[in-house]
Amino acid sequence: MDEQSQFVAKHEGGYTLLEMIISLTIFLTLAALTPLMFSAIFSTSGRPLNHQEISLFFEQADKELQGTISVEKRWDRLYLMQPDGKEISYEKYGDRIVRKVNGAGFEVILQDIQRFRAEHDQYSVELIVQAHERSFTHKAILIQPYLNQWRTP
Template sequence: MILRQNDGFTMIEMLFSLLILMLISLFVVQLFSIIQTQVEAVNKLHPKEWEVFTMQMHQEIRSSKSQVVRGSGLYLMSGDQLSSIEQYEDKVRRRVDGKGHEVILQNISKFQVKKDGSVIVLVVTDKAGTTFSRSFHPYFKDGNEADE
């Protein structure tokens, strides 16, 4: 009996090759989608990050006895500690008594603090150009009287 030699692919081999090709292309498309999302997120400020920042600032400002705006920084006196909130490179950081480096916001191109009477307004622009703003009303004004 003479064995017949196959010079080409069989149908099963061809289907198996096609299956492998389709699986590889599926993963490559997903990989590109993930990479594109990561690149877009680098320049943007996430809304949840903004909400956490504003809640932290609300608590910090309400518990402070004195609030001073100097340049683009906010200086809060709580007890015997002086906390500073200021821009450092592309981040907003918090320092206590001139020490430490607690990053509380990132991907920032501009950080501004304004004081209108007793109201403190924080304006943040992210690297994508989106501007966020929030007003805060301190419990204690500069004269240490309670806000009603």
């Protein structure tokens, strides 16, 4: 046997390092693309808001309302003054409800809505959201636990 055939016979049964690197690269590429394929297949864009999303919005807003010192409505925006001095606002921006802190930045709370309205009196706040020809309403009673701390005897 010549040298070349001995070398081939010796290395015929295993993988080379190059083959392992190529197969690992293909595997990792497929593994990285799998979540993107699933998100494209099961995309939620274009689907109507369901009751759970709106209920979650009402629940989150309710938690912020309970710690509020004062509530004010200006220019179709709801402003909540917090005990730490922050002013939180909820407003409709395009087809979204956004939340701002001290007028800076924004956080999208709900999307694909047609109308958002907030009504309030001294003791309660009513949030009304209209999405896909349905109207959702939530009324929160203001507890205002911090209100007594700001009064002087």
